[in-house]
Amino acid sequence: MPKKLLTGLVTSDKMDKSRRVEIDRKVKHPKYGKYVQRRTVCHVHDEQNESHEGDTVEIIECPPKSKLKRWELVKVVAKSQVVDIAALRAAQKAQEKADSAAQGEEETAQG
Missing domain, CATH: 1.20.5 (Single alpha-helices involved in coiled-coils or other helix-helix interfaces)
Structure with missing residues (x-):
C-alpha cells in the first residue's frame, strides 16, 4: 500500500526538528447533512527546521520517530506571509x- 501524502498548515514550530501540522477537511454530518469543518493534527519530523508557523507544507507517512511523530516533511509548498x-x-x-x-x-x- 502506498504511503499517504497530505498537505496542511504548520500551527506550531516551537520544538526542535518537530512541527504540528493541521489538515482541514469537510465532513457531512450524519443526521443533519450539513458539511462541518474538521481538522486532523499530525506531528511532523522536520530535520532541517525549514518550515515555520503559518507555512503550507506537504507531509508523508513514515515509521514512528517518537511517541507522536508519524509523519515526515516532504517540502514547503508556500511560505507564510504573516x-x-x-x-x-x-x-x-x-x-x-x-x-x-x-x-x-x-x-x-x-x-
Missing part, C-alpha cells in the same frame, strides 16, 4: 536609538 508586528516595532525603536546616538555624537564633535 508579518511579526512586535519584532518590526522593536527593530524600528532600535534604529531610532542608533540614529539619535549618531546625531548626538555629530553635535558634540562639531561643538
